[in-house]
Amino acid sequence: MIEVKDICKSFGNLQVLKKVSLTVNNGDVVAVIGPSGSGKSTMLRCINRLEVIDGGSISVDGAEINGNDKQIRKIRQNMGMVFQSFNLFPHLTVYDNIALAPRLIHRKKKEELDPLVDELLQKVGLRDKKDSFPAQLSGGQQQRIAIARALAMKPNYMLFDEPTSALDPELIGEVLVVIRQLALEGMTMIIVTHEMNFARDTADRVVMMDGGQIIEEGAPDRLFQDPENERTRAFLHSVIGRQ
Numbered sequence: 001m002i003e004v005k006d007i008c009k010s011f012g013n014l015q016v017l018k019k020v021s022l023t024v025n026n027g028d029v030v031a032v033i034g035p036s037g038s039g040k041s042t043m044l045r046c047i048n049r050l051e052v053i054d055g056g057s058i059s060v061d062g063a064e065i066n067g068n069d070k071q072i073r074k075i076r077q078n079m080g081m082v083f084q085s086f087n088l089f090p091h092l093t094v095y096d097n098i099a100l101a102p103r104l105i106h107r108k109k110k111e112e113l114d115p116l117v118d119e120l121l122q123k124v125g126l127r128d129k130k131d132s133f134p135a136q137l138s139g140g141q142q143q144r145i146a147i148a149r150a151l152a153m154k155p156n157y158m159l160f161d162e163p164t165s166a167l168d169p170e171l172i173g174e175v176l177v178v179i180r181q182l183a184l185e186g187m188t189m190i191i192v193t194h195e196m197n198f199a200r201d202t203a204d205r206v207v208m209m210d211g212g213q214i215i216e217e218g219a220p221d222r223l224f225q226d227p228e229n230e231r232t233r234a235f236l237h238s239v240i241g242r243q
């Protein structure tokens with residue numbers, strides 16, 4: 001369980017998060033939507049401590065993140081993060097991209113790594129790409145490998161920051177299929193996305209951010225059909241109007 005309580009974050013004079021609170025129970029799939037600059041990425045980055053918060057608290061499985069290096073390493077291992085830009089290591093094969101962290105951190109040997117990588121590649125539908133380099137893959141394939149790599153540490157939580165925003169439209173579906181499958185398997189996830197149909201059919205809950213705050217939160221059907229907040233309504237209108 002992830003408990004975010006009243007977190008604040010500023011960059012210089014700019015207050016980017018203003019008392020944001022969010023609870024994610026095990027098995028929850030939470031979609032985060034909202035306009036550019038509203039603080040969505042910053043919130044995710046605070047949750048896995050890529051940013052240090054100025055106020056409030058974040059607890060994972062009941063333990064407050066307190067800045068102790070060992071604890072932060074443990075939390076990061078337990079939270080897979082997938083970014084908009086795939087961030088694969090260009091000089092490593094698909095196999096080595098996926099095997100790197102379990103090899104270095106869990107000291108896994110080839111006998112364990114081979115079946116692990118195979119299982120993960122099967123999950124993302126790319127078993128035949130084991131020996132390819134990232135540059136030999138399409139954007140959608142690279143992002144699916146990035147998901148496999150994040151899953152290699154067997155995390156309990158997955159954080160996605162606009163995982164399909166950098167993709168050509170025809171490649172978006174294949175990545176969403178993989179994320180949807182993880183949701184069906186019960187993975188606990190926070191997904192920042194502009195894909196409203198995906199949010200609607202995959203998330204248990206949608207969180208709308210604006211101006212550094214969560215201004216509305218609810219079941220997808222309710223929030224999309226009948227938003228309570230005027231700014232949610234305007235945002236949905238502008239996004240869905242374009243789709």
Ligand SMILES: Nc1ncnc2c1ncn2[C@@H]1O[C@H](COP(=O)(O)OP(=O)(O)OP(=O)(O)O)[C@@H](O)[C@H]1O
Nearest residue numbers: 011012014016034035036037038039040041042043
């Ligand atoms: N490292 C940083 N230094 C200074 N300002 C930052 C930094 N990171 C983010 N910001 C600012 O914080 C605000 C929120 O940024 P954030 O990336 O969280 O927004 P977002 O909701 O993810 O937007 P987008 O939909 O465009 O990704 C923006 O005004 C951004 O310019």
Ligand SMILES: [Mg+2]
Nearest residue numbers: 040041042161
């Ligand atoms: Mg962002």
